Amino acid sequence: MAYTPQDYGNLLGMSGFGETLLNNHFTLYQGYVTNTSKVLDKLEEMLRDGKEGTPEYAELKRRLGWEFNGMRLHEYYFENLGGGGRIDKEGRLARKISESFGSYEAWERDFRATAAMRGIGWVVAYEDAIGEKIVNFWINEHDVSHPIGCTPLLVIDVFEHAFILDYGLKRADYIEAFFENIDWGRVEGRLT
Numbered sequence: 001m002a003y004t005p006q007d008y009g010n011l012l013g014m015s016g017f018g019e020t021l022l023n024n025h026f027t028l029y030q031g032y033v034t035n036t037s038k039v040l041d042k043l044e045e046m047l048r049d050g051k052e053g054t055p056e057y058a059e060l061k062r063r064l065g066w067e068f069n070g071m072r073l074h075e076y077y078f079e080n081l082g083g084g085g086r087i088d089k090e091g092r093l094a095r096k097i098s099e100s101f102g103s104y105e106a107w108e109r110d111f112r113a114t115a116a117m118r119g120i121g122w123v124v125a126y127e128d129a130i131g132e133k134i135v136n137f138w139i140n141e142h143d144v145s146h147p148i149g150c151t152p153l154l155v156i157d158v159f160e161h162a163f164i165l166d167y168g169l170k171r172a173d174y175i176e177a178f179f180e181n182i183d184w185g186r187v188e189g190r191l192t
């Protein structure tokens with residue numbers, strides 16, 4: 001069954017995010033959804049036809065992680081926006097963050113610094129349920145270096161398409177706008 005693009009039109013009008021930028025970003029996201037379904041359909045068809053031993057099949061298998069994660073990372077990103085940007089400092093998530101980093105502020109400094117790194121990609125605050133801690137990971141490509149078994153809590157897109165139209169090279173201003181619009185309730189709901 002094909003994946004269906006989610007509608008994030010509720011984010012239009014959000015402070016610090018221009019409509020053109022957001023609409024472009026939604027279109028880009030929809031491309032990942034379409035391609036994820038296309039790759040899965042093609043793999044299914046090739047398997048049915050006994051073509052699983054071919055280089056074409058192998059290449060599509062390699063492609064799947066890129067398209068699927070491109071889809072899912074954008075969904076996490078858009079869904080953790082549209083809020084008021086204020087975390088409940090007494091809440092379960094803030095406590096967990098403080099336990100992991102010593103304080104909420106230390107975690108935020110780490111997250112912002114990671115998002116401001118040179119290069120394009122994603123930053124994801126992951127919950128490692130086994131190690132019982134939260135770790136901010138730099139993700140260079142959609143399909144590479146996600147920590148296994150961990151749960152994504154907060155996701156920021158730092159590919160240039162996510163900010164350059166509104167902010168040019170001022171990535172720190174984009175990160176600030178992102179923080180002002182985080183839906184912390186949604187993020188806390190992702191805790192295991």
Ligand SMILES: [Fe+2]
Pocket residue numbers: 025028074157159161162
């Ligand atoms: Fe993006």
